[in-house]
Amino acid sequence: MQLRVRALETVLTEKGYVDPAALDLIVEAYETRIGPHNGARAVAKAWVDPAFRRALLADATAAVGSLGFASRVGDHLVAVENTLQLHNMIVCTLCSCYPWEVLGLPPTWYKSAPYRSRAVIDPRGVLADFGLKLPEATEIRVWDSTAETRFMVLPMRPAGTHGWSEEQLAGLVTRNCMIGTGLPKGADAVS
Amino acid sequence: MNGIHDMGGMQGFGPVKPEANEPVFHDAWEGRVLALNRAIGHARLWNIDMSRAAIEKMPPDLYLARSYYAKWLLRLEDLLIERGLIDADELASGHARAPGKPLRKLAAADVATALTRGSYGREPGAPARFKVGERVRTRNMHPATHTRLPRYARGRLGTIECVRGCHVYPDTVAIGEGENPQWLYTLRFAGRELWGESADPNLTVSIEAFEPYLEAI
Numbered sequence: 014m015q016l017r018v019r020a021l022e023t024v025l026t027e028k029g030y031v032d033p034a035a036l037d038l039i040v041e042a043y044e045t046r047i048g049p050h051n052g053a054r055a056v057a058k059a060w061v062d063p064a065f066r067r068a069l070l071a072d073a074t075a076a077v078g079s080l081g082f083a084s085r086v087g088d089h090l091v092a093v094e095n096t097l098q099l100h101n102m103i104v105c106t107l108c109s110c111y112p113w114e115v116l117g118l119p120p121t122w123y124k125s126a127p128y129r130s131r132a133v134i135d136p137r138g139v140l141a142d143f144g145l146k147l148p149e150a151t152e153i154r155v156w157d158s159t160a161e162t163r164f165m166v167l168p169m170r171p172a173g174t175h176g177w178s179e180e181q182l183a184g185l186v187t188r189n190c191m192i193g194t195g196l197p198k199g200a201d202a203v204s
Numbered sequence: 205m206n207g208i209h210d211m212g213g214m215q216g217f218g219p220v221k222p223e224a225n226e227p228v229f230h231d232a233w234e235g236r237v238l239a240l241n242r243a244i245g246h247a248r249l250w251n252i253d254m255s256r257a258a259i260e261k262m263p264p265d266l267y268l269a270r271s272y273y274a275k276w277l278l279r280l281e282d283l284l285i286e287r288g289l290i291d292a293d294e295l296a297s298g299h300a301r302a303p304g305k306p307l308r309k310l311a312a313a314d315v316a317t318a319l320t321r322g323s324y325g326r327e328p329g330a331p332a333r334f335k336v337g338e339r340v341r342t343r344n345m346h347p348a349t350h351t352r353l354p355r356y357a358r359g360r361l362g363t364i365e366c367v368r369g370c371h372v373y374p375d376t377v378a379i380g381e382g383e384n385p386q387w388l389y390t391l392r393f394a395g396r397e398l399w400g401e402s403a404d405p406n407l408t409v410s411i412e413a414f415e416p417y418l419e420a421i
Contacts, residue, residue: 087321106212160412199242
C-alpha cells in the first residue's frame with residue numbers, strides 16, 4: 014500500500030497538482046493541533062461557565078469558534094447535552110461523518126461496520142463493548158449524522174470536581190465521552 | 205443506492221473493538237492518503253457527495269475488505285482517472301507522462317485555512333414545509349444513486365425536532381444535477397418505530413432529513 018500511495022503522490026506532484034510541503038502540513042495538523050484536546054477545552058469551559066454552556070448548546074460553531082483554536086470551526090456544529098435522564102451517542106451509519114474540528118480524525122472503531130450497524134439498533138450493547146452500563150431508565154438518544162450537521166456530546170461534569178480549574182477539568186474529558194461511548198474520567202483519576 | 209455502506213441496523217458484524225491509545229494514523233501512508241484527498245479536494249473537482257458516492261459504489265466485498273484509508277486511496281485514484289487528470293499508465297509507472305491540467309492547487313501557506321470545513325447552508329427558495337413538533341413520515345424511496353436517507357429510516361413516522369436551515373441537497377449534487385438547496389430537519393424516531401416492539405423503550409434515534417425525504421401525514 015505504501016508503494017502505491019507513494020506512486021500516486023509522485024504522479025500528482027510531477028503533474029503540479031499537489032505540493033508535498035502542503036501534504037506534510039496537513040498530516041502534521043491532524044497529528045498535533047486538530048484533536049480531541051480541542052473538544053475537551055470546550056467541554057471544560059461549559060462546565061465552569063454557564064454563559065458559555067448556553068452559547069455552546071445554542072450555536073456550537075460560534076461558541077467553539079470563540080475559543081480561538083488553530084483550525085477554525087466549520088459550520089453546522091451542534092453540541093448535545095447529557096443529563097441524568099438522557100445519554101447522547103453520535104454515529105454516522107452511512108459513512109464516517111465526525112466533528113473533526115473538535116475531536117480530530119475519528120478512531121477506527123467509529124468507522125467500523127460493527128459500530129455503524131449496531132449503534133442505532135443496539136446502543137446499549139455497543140456501550141457494553143466499551144464497558145459502560147447505564148441505568149435502564151436512562152433514555153439513550155442516538156444521533157445519526159446523515160447530513161453535514163456535526164455533533165459532539167457535552168457530558169455531565171464528574172462529581173467531586175468543585176473548584177477545579179478549566180485545565181484540570183479538561184484532563185478528565187476523553188474523546189469517547191464526547192462521542193457518547195464513554196463517560197468523563199472520575200475526579201479520582203487525577204491527583 | 206441500497207449499498208453495503210448503508211449499515212444502520214445490520215446484524216452480524218460482531219462487537220465493537222476499541223483500540224487503547226490508538227494513534228492518529230496506523231501507518232505513514234494513511235496520513236499521506238488523507239492529505240492527498242484534502243489537497244486535491246481543494247481544487248473542487250468534485251463535491252463531498254460525489255466522493256461519498258464513489259466509495260458507495262465499490263463492490264460490497266471490497267468495501268468490507270478494504271481498510272478505511274485504502275478505500276480513500278482507491279477512490280481518489282478512480283476519480284482522478286475518471287476526470288482525466290491522470291491516467292492508469294502514470295499510476296502504474298509512478299511518474300507523470302504529460303504535464304497536468306490547470307487546477308486550484310493547495311499551497312502550503314493556505315493549509316491552515318483550507319482545513320476549515322465549508323458551509324453547506326444556502327438561501328432558501330421557499331419557506332420550510334414542516335414545523336418543530338410536527339409528525340411526518342419518511343418516504344419509502346430507493347434511488348439507485350446517492351441518497352442520505354438510510355434504509356432503516358424509510359417509511360417511518362417521526363417527529364420534527366429541529367429545523368437546521370436550508371442546505372445543499374446530496375441527492376442531486378452527487379450526480380451533477382446542482383445544489384438544489386432543501387430544508388434540513390432533525391427527525392426523531394422512537395426506537396420501537398424503527399425496530400419493532402421488542403426494541404428498547406428508552407431508545408430514540410434521529411437522522412438529519414432533507415425535506416424531499418419527508419411527507420406530511
